[in-house]
Amino acid sequence: xxxxxxVLDHQLVDRNQKKMGRVDGIVVELRDGQPPRLTYIExxxxxxxxxxxxxxxxxxxxxxxxxxxxxxxxxRIPWSQVSDFGIGGVDVVVDLEAEATxxxxxxxxxxxxxxxxxxxxxx
Amino acid sequence: xTQEIQLELLLGKPVQDSTGKTIGLIQEVxxxxxxxxxxxxxxxxxxxxxxKRLSAxxxxxxxxxxxxxxxxxxxxxxxxxxxxxxxxxxxxxxCSLDELKTL
Amino acid sequence: MKKxxxxxxxxxxxxxxxxxVGAIATSAEAGSMFGFHLLWALILxxxxxxFLVEMAGRIAAVSKHTLMDAVREHFGFRFQFILLxxxxxxxxxxxxxxxxxxxxxLQLVTGVDFQWWALPVxxxxxxxxxxxxxxxxxxxxAFLGLVSLVFVIATFxxxxxxxxxxxxxxxxxxxxxTAHYLFIAVxxxxxxxxxxxxxxYSSGGREDKWDEGYIGVNRGVAAVGMSFGSVVSLCVLIxxxxxxxxxxxxxxxxxxxxxxxxQPLGYWGFLLFAATLGxxxxxxxxxxxxxxxxxxxxxxxxxxxxSVRPKEAARFSLVYTVFVFLASLLMVIGLDPLKLTLFSMAxxxxxxxxxxxxxxxxMNDERYVGKYRNGWISNSVVIFTIALAFVLAIxxxxxxxxxxx
Numbered sequence: 001x002x003x004x005x006x007v008l009d010h011q012l013v014d015r016n017q018k019k020m021g022r023v024d025g026i027v028v029e030l031r032d033g034q035p036p037r038l039t040y041i042e043x044x045x046x047x048x049x050x051x052x053x054x055x056x057x058x059x060x061x062x063x064x065x066x067x068x069x070x071x072x073x074x075x076r077i078p079w080s081q082v083s084d085f086g087i088g089g090v091d092v093v094v095d096l097e098a099e100a101t102x103x104x105x106x107x108x109x110x111x112x113x114x115x116x117x118x119x120x121x122x123x
Numbered sequence: 124x125t126q127e128i129q130l131e132l133l134l135g136k137p138v139q140d141s142t143g144k145t146i147g148l149i150q151e152v153x154x155x156x157x158x159x160x161x162x163x164x165x166x167x168x169x170x171x172x173x174x175k176r177l178s179a180x181x182x183x184x185x186x187x188x189x190x191x192x193x194x195x196x197x198x199x200x201x202x203x204x205x206x207x208x209x210x211x212x213x214x215x216x217x218c219s220l221d222e223l224k225t226l
Numbered sequence: 227m228k229k230x231x232x233x234x235x236x237x238x239x240x241x242x243x244x245x246x247v248g249a250i251a252t253s254a255e256a257g258s259m260f261g262f263h264l265l266w267a268l269i270l271x272x273x274x275x276x277f278l279v280e281m282a283g284r285i286a287a288v289s290k291h292t293l294m295d296a297v298r299e300h301f302g303f304r305f306q307f308i309l310l311x312x313x314x315x316x317x318x319x320x321x322x323x324x325x326x327x328x329x330x331x332l333q334l335v336t337g338v339d340f341q342w343w344a345l346p347v348x349x350x351x352x353x354x355x356x357x358x359x360x361x362x363x364x365x366x367x368a369f370l371g372l373v374s375l376v377f378v379i380a381t382f383x384x385x386x387x388x389x390x391x392x393x394x395x396x397x398x399x400x401x402x403x404t405a406h407y408l409f410i411a412v413x414x415x416x417x418x419x420x421x422x423x424x425x426x427y428s429s430g431g432r433e434d435k436w437d438e439g440y441i442g443v444n445r446g447v448a449a450v451g452m453s454f455g456s457v458v459s460l461c462v463l464i465x466x467x468x469x470x471x472x473x474x475x476x477x478x479x480x481x482x483x484x485x486x487x488x489q490p491l492g493y494w495g496f497l498l499f500a501a502t503l504g505x506x507x508x509x510x511x512x513x514x515x516x517x518x519x520x521x522x523x524x525x526x527x528x529x530x531x532x533s534v535r536p537k538e539a540a541r542f543s544l545v546y547t548v549f550v551f552l553a554s555l556l557m558v559i560g561l562d563p564l565k566l567t568l569f570s571m572a573x574x575x576x577x578x579x580x581x582x583x584x585x586x587x588x589m590n591d592e593r594y595v596g597k598y599r600n601g602w603i604s605n606s607v608v609i610f611t612i613a614l615a616f617v618l619a620i621x622x623x624x625x626x627x628x629x630x631x
Contacts, residue, residue, distance in 0.1 A: 003152040003163075005176045008131055009298045011291075011527050022298065022527035026130035028163065035162040035203045038154055039127070048526075051131055051303050079161055107528065111540035120357055121536045121543075134302070177300055178591040185605070186586075 001085060003038070011091040012043060014098035015083070021103050023092055024048045027076065041082065041092070043103045044074035069109035075102045128208065138168055138206060138214045146220060147199055151176050163203050171198025171226040198226030229443055232434075236447035237454060244275075244455025245374055246510030247327035248320065248417030248574075250503060251567045253459045254483045256410050257466025258476050259403075262386075262394030265463060267411045269395060271418030272456035274614070277607040278582065280448035281589050281600070282424040286431030287440045289594040293428040294524040296588045310525050312577040317422055317518045319570035321549070322556035324511035325351070326563025330480040331504030335497065341560050348554035351511050355546055360433040360532040363516075367509035374506055376498040377461035380490040384468045391464070409572065409629035412622045416574035418459070419611070421581040422517040429520040433531060441598060465490070479564055511550075519546040575622040578615035582608065 001007070003026065012021050025042030045064060049056035064071060077094055084093035098104050115121050130152060137145040147168030154163045167175070174183045174196060183196065201223055207215040256264040282293050289296065298306045328347045329340035354363060400407050427448075436444065469486045470477065477483045480503065487495030516532055522545045523530035529539045536543035557563065585608050589600040600608070 001154050001156075001161075002176065003130065003154050004134060004302075005151060005178075008134075009302055011295065011299075019527055019529045022525075024131075024303070028128050028130050030126045030128060030208055032125075035164060036128075036208075038130075038161040038163065042129075043527075047129075048303055050129070052307060080159065107540050110544055111537055115536050115540040115543055118356075118536070118547075131302075177587050178593055179587050182586055182590045182605075186609075189609075 006085055007041075007092060012041070012077075012103075013091045013093055014096050014101075015093070016098075017093075018098045020094075020096075020098035020101065025050070025074065038079050040076040040078055041094070042074045042076055047074040064106075068113075069105045071102055071105040073102070128211065132211065133166075133208075136211060136214055138166075138201070138216055140216045140220055146216060147172075147197070149214070150198075153200075165203060166201045166206055167198060167226060168201060169198035169226070170196035174198075175226060199223045200226060233443055233446045233450075236443065237451040244418075244423070244452055245371070245458050245506045246320075246417075246420070247324050247503070247507045247563075247567050248413075248420065248571045249455070249459045250327070250462055250506060251477075251480075251483070251564055252410060252414045252417045252571055253462040254466045254470075254486065255477045255568065256414060257463040257468075258470035258483075258486075259410065260400060260407055261467040261471050262390055262464070263398060263400060263407070264411055264414060265391065265394035265460065266397045267414040268418060268456060268459055268463065270614075271415045272452060274607065274611045275419050275423065276449050276452045277604060278419070278424055278585060278611065279427050279452060280445055281585055281604065281608075282428040283431050283436070283444035283448060284441065284598055285588060285595055286428045287436040287444055288438055288596055288598050290432070290437075291594065292425070292432055292520070292524055293584075293588070294425055294521045296594055297584050298525060300587060300591070301584065306525055309580055310521060312580060313421060313425070313521060314518060316570065316574050316577060317514050318549070318553055319556075319566065319573065320420070320422065321511060321514045321518075321553040322561070323563060323567040323570055324507040324514060325550075325554050326557050326561070326566060327480075327507030328504050328511065329557055330563055331500045331507070334481070334484055334500040334503075340563065341558055344554040344557035345551075348550050351508070351515060352547060352550050354512060355515060355532060355550075356536060356543070358532070360430070363512050363532060364430070367505070367512060370505045371509055373498065374458045374502045376487065376491070376495075376502060377458055377465055380465050380487055380495065381461040383490045384465065386464050386468055405625055405628040408621065409625040412575050412618050412625060413568050413571040415614070415618055416571040416578070416622070418456070419578060419582075419615075420574060421578065422514050424581070425521050426513050426517040429517070429524070429530075433533060438598070462486075477564070479562075515546045515550050518549050519543070569626070572622045572626050575615070575618040577619070579612055579619055582612050582615055586612065 008023050008026055010023050011019060012023055014020050021043040023041050024044060025047035026038060027040040027042060029037045029039045031037065046057045046061040049060040061073065077096065081095045082092060083095045133149050135148050137148050140146050149166050149168055150172035151167040152163055153165040153167065154161050174180055187196065201216065205216060205218045207217055253268065285296060286292055297309065325344060325347055326340065329343035332343045333340040465486050469489045475482055475485065484496055484499045487499045491498065519542050520530055523542045528541045530542040531539060586605065589595060589604065592599055
């Protein structure tokens with residue numbers, strides 16, 4: 001599998017095909033005498049910001065943990081929970097419930113604090 | 124001893140041979156499933172690896188002559204244990220260029 | 227039968243997408259200043275846009291991924307971040323221009339200054355997206371957009387000389403005012419090849435759940451729809467050339483542009499001009515608003531969709547809500563809508579190479595478009611358009627400075 005082509009930046013969906021972000025980062029564990037192991041998929045603004053410049057990661061994380069949903073950390077999904085890969089342009093499927101993860105913390109916060117207070121949000 | 128690195132940050136980093144000459148930038152990482160874990164077996168370097176990542180071989184063959192590129196794009200496949208990842212800003216090739224397979 | 231209906235609706239929609247404040251303003255300006263001499267720019271732009279829109283629809287139908295999805299999956303976040311920022315910036319200015327167009331239309335009819343209309347107009351746009359489904363927005367605007375055919379009627383009533391029209395199809399340089407001529411040519415191409423159209427159309431294909439069975443529908447909609455929109459723009463240019471140019475009226479404001487239909491059609495012409503301007507701009511404003519929310523959501527992988535209840539796509543809904551009100555502020559503070567339009571169109575030309583280049587890679591990736599990948603004709607058009615876009619990008623800023631918008 002070509003990890004950059006088939007996994008990185010691909011759409012991440014949960015077991016019910018609900019969109020929960022994109023593969024913003026991939027964590028690798030280097031081991032002595034053994035090939036490096038893919039350990040986590042990362043989702044979140046800090047991980048994305050880091051790809052633009054290392055310093056941005058801390059700014060975004062600090063910003064996110066002070067305001068709004070107060071969730072600043074990047075969400076890590078173990079590779080063992082990935083049930084399907086994006087080969088051939090298909091989404092990366094993980095065996096999780098999107099709503100129950102921090103990946104949707106901001107979506108949920110906005111929904112509860114802002115969007116659902118505007119008339120007509122649920123029709 | 125184990126160490127964690129971010130794969131996406133490895134992308135586009137130059138790899139130097141023993142003389143300090145850059146042989147190419149990391150463009151793709153090849154992994155395979157072994158048992159219940161996924162392990163990296165190979166790093167792919169150079170312009171050819173970009174074309175491969177973009178699935179753009181066909182387009183490349185049309186465009187590169189238009190841009191008057193003289194050579195066919197080069198690309199190397201480096202086995203996982205032939206790159207020293209200790210310092211991400213200075214990746215070193217641990218073998219000679221002749222030992223590498225080309226893309 | 228259902229497909230024929232869809233093609234018909236799709237064609238109407240693309241008229242709405244094609245004909246916006248940029249197309250009307252640049253065509254009117256071109257006709258009033260240079261007669262038929264800039265017809266070629268409109269035709270050239272139309273051919274390019276037909277091919278690119280068809281590709282944006284094809285990738286959505288075959289890969290089930292939108293254009294923006296595919297860009298991130300191929301080129302990674304860094305490239306896309308630049309593209310995203312550029313596109314949001316352009317969308318912002320163009321949306322403000324479209325809102326300006328609606329406000330001017332209301333001002334023409336009511337006499338109330340356009341600045342006062344900006345916030346109410348923004349509210350209506352927001353409400354339509356908030357409550358409406360994708361189908362309602364698409365089809366409602368499309369039917370109202372038929373009013374723009376008034377320009378076609380006016381053209382026939384004015385009996386333009388066919389030989390002179392034919393001469394305008396060949397690019398020529400004028401003896402004087404060359405800088406301004408080229409500036410308008412760049413603006414026309416920027417207005418016709420508008421990037422938001424590609425992302426919007428591609429996302430629309432997903433909203434309508436297109437699959438491989440829609441390849442033919444997509445081709446028909448792109449070709450006929452864009453051509454129809456182009457015909458209306460051509461007629462705007464022709465009417466402006468026949469009515470305004472002989473009187474020496476150069477379009478410095480929309481009030482002057484409104485005069486172009488009064489000669490062939492009387493007071494009704496004035497009202498219909500206002501109606502066309504208002505409705506075309508409303509359609510485009512809805513599309514740009516949605517487009518911005520689409521691309522932001524797709525870049526970050528959020529849930530999106532105009533037919534989804536706002537609660538189920540909170541971040542998506544927040545983006546268009548904030549965006550439409552911020553853009554309307556440019557009109558509240560009283561920026562000149564026509565100047566802003568011409569400026570944004572020329573600026574669009576600057577980022578065009580960045581927007582079109584991905585087509586070349588994406589439309590040849592068999593993993594995404596399978597056997598529906600580009601043939602040599604489509605690829606040649608893309609390469610030509612990239613080259614054209616590069617030339618436009620290089621010249622648009624110097625021309626902007628010399629000709630001064």
